[in-house]
Amino acid sequence: MLDLPARSQTGAQAPALAEALARHAKFTGVAALPWRGFGLAGRVLAVTLGFILLAMGLFYLTRLVAFREMWLHNKIAAAQTAVEAFNADGATPPPADLSRRILNSVGVKSIAIVTPAGRRELVLPGFSPDAAEAIAADDSSYFEGIEATFHALFAARGRIVKVASTTLPDQAAIEVTFDETPLIEGLWRVSHNFLNISLTIAGVVTCVLWAALWSMVLRPVRRLTSNIIAFGESPQDASRVIAASGRRNEIGRAETALSVMQRSLAHELAQGKRLAELGMAVARINHDLRNMLSAAQLISDRLATIPDPLAQRLAPRLVATLDRAIQFCQSTLTYGAGRELPPSRRRFDLSELVRQAVESAQAESGEAIDYDIDIPPRFDLYADPDHILRVLENLSRNAAQALMAKGAEDGRPKAIRFAAIRTDGLALIEISDTGPGFPADQAARIFEPFHKSTSQAGAGLGLAIAADLVTRNGGAIALAPAKADDYYCGARFLIKLPTPEGAARKAAHILPEA
Template sequence: MIRSLRGRLFLGLTAIIILTGATGGLLVYRWAFREAAELQDSVLIQLASLAQNGSFSSGRPLLGVEEDTDVWLIELGATPRGPADDRQLFGLKDGLQVVMRKGQPIRLLLRTRPDGSRFAVAQPTAVRDDTAREMAFRTLLPISALIPCLMLVTAIVVAHSLRPMVRLAGNLDARRADDLTPLPQAGTPSELHPFIHSINGLLVRVGLLVDQQRRFVADAAHELRTPITALSLQAENLGSVDLPEEARGRVAALKQGMQRTKHLLEQLLALARYEAAPAERGEMPLIALDSAVKQVVADLLPQALDRGIDLGFQLVEPHMVRGEPVMLATMVRNLLDNALRLTPRAGRIDIGIYRQDEAAILQIEDTGPGIASPDLERIFEPFFRGSSPEGDGSGLGLSIVKRVVEGLAGEIALENITGSDRSGLRVTVRLPLAADRPNEVSGAA
């Protein structure tokens, strides 16, 4: 059983071509053979008309007839005479017939002249059949040459006709998992329309399902935020109560757990928010990228100082981008939070904001361990924290960053910094440049 449609079509069509060719060839061969025999009979009749006037000499191949046609004139005279064979012929009626002569069948046309003398024009049947076969065989040549040509054309047509299907599959394969835009129907053959229609229907249903789940996660996170905040407050209050040493340790662990849960909920909410509403870039306000980053850095400086990390700018150019301020801050905060958490004490984090072509670049380099190459591929997946996760974290930070960057029509690239004397991660975010406002922005910063 052949599974490929192309193989099946090709084999089926080839079988039809060969079968048709063979049947047609056989019929044509038989028809041509019969025609050739009739043609030879008419030659005999014409020769007999000429011999009527006695223009040929008996017993030799007839003049004007090709040697290998082997046509003979047999003069029988007016009365039976000569060899027994000739006398036997005399007993036959005028006309076309086959007789045995010297042990071989002969096609023969017997005629009587007005003066009563009789003659026969004769040709061995074997010679006639050979000629007829040869002529009939020649009619087969075009058909047998046509069959391989038709097979080639069939293969090309089949491959060409199935190409849109291969293209459709390639299109689907190349899609990102979260790309639910409908497949275009334009330019595809009508046979594929039901498939495209069904796939698009499925994409819509998947989209609805994904939306529902996102909303569920967002709602759940939102609903949980209030009780968790209340619990955190209670835990906070416990800190001011005079507790035995052992209980203090437990309260500290409780507070830490609360903090982690709050962080997870906030990250979930952020992710759900940016996944659900990829805002229109044109409608988003102008933001000075450098000011937005400086704001986040200012918030994180105490944390950096705490850990003895040199967090600072290496290069700041004032550039404007379009985006939601909260969205942009969330992205920068998540990137810097990672760098801060993963860079060892006394390390450094360098931030650069500059322009490259039509993009504003935000680059963050740290002196942490970097990300193992095999993990880089999956690092933007939600909840993925690498093969050897360190410390606390939800694994949602980079997913949020990715969503935000995509929402701003930008790109993000992560690469490990390699060198004999250092390691670290370099994060490069490219955002479309909105406008140049150098003086104003640097003045504001």
């Protein structure tokens, strides 16, 4: 696995990632080295040509052995035909002149006819058959034939050999003695011709196979490798993402998969960089904002001493809001230091929490939007109430911004509804509105960071933060399809959160019995 740097450390992120990719390339042997001539395609070509030459070599051996055996059989057959034509195997030996002409016509030094009755020879004057080396026309095995063929191929010219035909015991046998030079020259002629043919075939196969490998393998693989190396040098640069060629083979599918992976990585790195920059800015702002809120808290404490009934009623709520803001600023700074606090889950009333979120929303939007709360009293949940309040405020604020910016559908009043039911140890919370809803192409990405779904003025983090808070409290959030026949036909968010009964049942199921 790649030892990738942390997403929050963007200042050294790209160099660190490039260094990690370089370490990975060094570990796997795919370093960014100059191209060598004997690469993958060259090895495949060499192996292919090696097998071709091996096959042709075996065929050459078989062809050479067969040529020698055929040549010897033809020599014996010619001698037998000449003996029978001139009746040289009769009781009376032919004259010396006729014997010489028979031997010269066949191209041998002597011919011996061996019968059960005896042996008769036709010999050139001055030649002794006993000095000839005996060879066999038919060898007992393939390897013995190869050995005899190469022995003849590299023998000295002018060597005299004798060979006999194999016949039945009651039949005459022919034994001829001859100069092996014509056979040696024939073997070398076959070898030269076969070598020329082999080189021609190897050359044609090399050109065709190299062109095919270059077109189908080498060039696409080099393109993949070059792109991986170039992308590893600057993975946050989306312009270096490989463009898939659309091939339907394995390399084409690899290009498509690499393109998707690179786009995803570039997108993640861009988001990581933006999150790191945003985190640094938020940490600096919160550091100063915490001091400002502390001063505001002192002023709110002074407001609590005013005898005005309205001030007496609003001052505690203002103090609680300022306390929550200060605590949130502190938790943000704590999170920036790398110590994220877990949610503080406890039992609380959802209806009261929704009422607080609606009051905050009405303070922002005024009387332009109606809020409908369809939640029974004492609807208890088991989660962090501060986290759930932030979720409700984010969702209601997004719905209010969409209604104020785009209006309601079909001339309906601008309205937002909060509803909840219990089912199987879970609470199902629905937040819907009469707005235009989300376009189909945005519905799958609304919970991603920096996806601005309602207003271009925000940071695009509201829904991402809401989804993270719900998940951390053991729940789930989803965008449900709108109901065409429902009055609230705009955006519908469904949130599942555990109830106290469901949380207790789950804890009893997980913990072992005493």
